[in-house]
Amino acid sequence: MNTEDIPLQTLLRQNRPAPALPSRFQQNVWRRIEDAQSPAESASWLDALANLILRPRFALAAAAVLLLTGVFTGTLEGRQMARHDAQMNYLASVAPHALR
Amino acid sequence: MNRSLVILLGALALGAGIFAGSYYTAQRATVACCAKPADDLGWLQMEFHLGDAEMARIRELHEGYLPKCAEMCAKIAAAKHELSSLIGNGTNLTAEAQIKLSEIAVLRAQCQAQMLEHFAAVSQAMPPEQGQRYLAEMKKLTLGTNELMEQSMSDHAGHEHGTN
Numbered sequence: 001m002n003t004e005d006i007p008l009q010t011l012l013r014q015n016r017p018a019p020a021l022p023s024r025f026q027q028n029v030w031r032r033i034e035d036a037q038s039p040a041e042s043a044s045w046l047d048a049l050a051n052l053i054l055r056p057r058f059a060l061a062a063a064a065v066l067l068l069t070g071v072f073t074g075t076l077e078g079r080q081m082a083r084h085d086a087q088m089n090y091l092a093s094v095a096p097h098a099l100r
Numbered sequence: 101m102n103r104s105l106v107i108l109l110g111a112l113a114l115g116a117g118i119f120a121g122s123y124y125t126a127q128r129a130t131v132a133c134c135a136k137p138a139d140d141l142g143w144l145q146m147e148f149h150l151g152d153a154e155m156a157r158i159r160e161l162h163e164g165y166l167p168k169c170a171e172m173c174a175k176i177a178a179a180k181h182e183l184s185s186l187i188g189n190g191t192n193l194t195a196e197a198q199i200k201l202s203e204i205a206v207l208r209a210q211c212q213a214q215m216l217e218h219f220a221a222v223s224q225a226m227p228p229e230q231g232q233r234y235l236a237e238m239k240k241l242t243l244g245t246n247e248l249m250e251q252s253m254s255d256h257a258g259h260e261h262g263t264n
Binding site for chain 2: 046047049050053054059062063066067068069070071072073074075077078079081082083085086087089090091092093094095096
């Protein structure tokens with residue numbers, strides 16, 4: 001830096017206009033920063049969930065749980081249906097439909 | 101569309117498919133395997149946990165009851181056929197048709213009484229607790245439907261009377 005320019009620079013700095021900031025300027029700046037960050041947060045939540053789903057261990061475990069739950073509830077329902085069918089067979093043999 | 105959202109929706113669809121497929125397969129397999137007992141009495145043995153001796157006695161009662169039941173059913177069917185001929189295409193209910201209706205009602209009552217006697221005899225061939233449960237179940241299944249129908253008819257009649 002040229003030392004001869006120092007007085008000039010000081011003079012320029014002193015004469016630089018410093019406009020007054022609008023009221024609540026800093027607060028508004030922070031609010032805009034927060035607003036800009038919030039969609040990024042929700043996207044990252046969805047990404048995290050998608051990443052979790054794509055993990056082989058998690059995917060296999062979830063598939064196994066769903067498969068077992070389906071087999072269990074299907075078997076229960078099937079047993080109820082089978083019981084009902086057998087009951088209706090017996091009923092049809094002892095109680096003519098005209099009497100029911 | 102967002103890649104993560106596509107993955108999530110795809111996973112949900114796949115999960116629903118796995119659950120529905122396993123549920124349906126298990127249900128069909130269970131029905132196919134358990135719904136066809138050896139004969140009409142299979143349900144009694146399964147439901148009331150009956151032993152061989154009790155089943156033999158019940159089978160004897162059942163086989164004794166079936167011809168009587170068939171005979172009553174044939175009488176009712178014949179009477180209904182006669183009623184149908186008496187009514188023909190006419191719009192008025194003749195005296196003969198009314199008599200036939202009464203005959204059918206009497207036959208039905210006799211058939212119902214015979215059926216209830218059979219239920220009572222079968223219930224006595226079971227251990228007391230199971231017998232009570234059987235009798236209650238049979239009454240509910242055979243008489244309950246009529247009661248429901250009569251109840252709905254009386255409700256309907258009452259409603260109409262209320263509005264007039």
